[in-house]
Amino acid sequence: MFSGIVEEFATVTGLVKEQENLHLTLTCSFVGELKIDQSVSHNGVCLTVVKLTEDTYTVTAMKETLERSNLGLLKVGDKVNVERSMMMNGRLDGHIVQGHVDETAECVEVRDADGSWYYTFRYKKDDEMAAKGYMTVDKGSVCVNGVSLTVCEPTDDTFTVAIIPYTYENTNFHTLAVGSVVNIEFDIIGKYIARMLKR
Numbered sequence: 109m110f111s112g113i114v115e116e117f118a119t120v121t122g123l124v125k126e127q128e129n130l131h132l133t134l135t136c137s138f139v140g141e142l143k144i145d146q147s148v149s150h151n152g153v154c155l156t157v158v159k160l161t162e163d164t165y166t167v168t169a170m171k172e173t174l175e176r177s178n179l180g181l182l183k184v185g186d187k188v189n190v191e192r193s194m195m196m197n198g199r200l201d202g203h204i205v206q207g208h209v210d211e212t213a214e215c216v217e218v219r220d221a222d223g224s225w226y227y228t229f230r231y232k233k234d235d236e237m238a239a240k241g242y243m244t245v246d247k248g249s250v251c252v253n254g255v256s257l258t259v260c261e262p263t264d265d266t267f268t269v270a271i272i273p274y275t276y277e278n279t280n281f282h283t284l285a286v287g288s289v290v291n292i293e294f295d296i297i298g299k300y301i302a303r304m305l306k307r
Contacts, residue, residue, distance in 0.1 A: 112202030112256020152254035154207025202256025233265035241302030
């Protein structure tokens with residue numbers, strides 16, 4: 109379980125394909141605090157630490173994860189938003205994020221907001237999935253590349269988020285442009301409500 113409050117971005121130092129799996133090796137400031145079998149969110153995807161060195165750690169993404177997320181598009185040197193699992197004795201500053209990415213979305217617009225930015229993303233429109241809560245609502249929560257954000261200007265297949273300078277500089281949002289592919293996780297509370305209403 110995560111909060112969507114990204115700790116920092118890690119840098120990809122190695123990528124090894126093994127059958128249908130992809131082993132990702134990364135480096136970040138808290139490598140020395142990690143343990144084997146620990147969960148870490150990578151661009152919103154919960155992955156398990158399987159190997160540690162003095163300054164790197166390795167996680168493995170399987171085929172379904174690669175098909176559902178943007179992890180298969182990563183290259184050595186890319187920046188990945190990372191967050192360790194949430195401690196239950198602290199404040200929930202973001203929202204409840206499972207680390208189970210629902211799908212990818214494409215950045216279709218970046219607007220300057222005189223010191224901040226508005227990013228608009230388009231995802232695949234699917235009425236059946238929307239009925240199950242896979243959608244965004246105005247002022248609701250959405251997780252983009254592991255970042256907990258508030259939705260504005262939602263449509264059937266797009267939504268916009270506002271990015272302040274701190275988030276821009278301390279996550280990989282500063283690397284995104286029109287055409288960039290991001291991971292999105294819709295709000296779990298919305299999915300539960302949709303399920304209950306259907307029953």
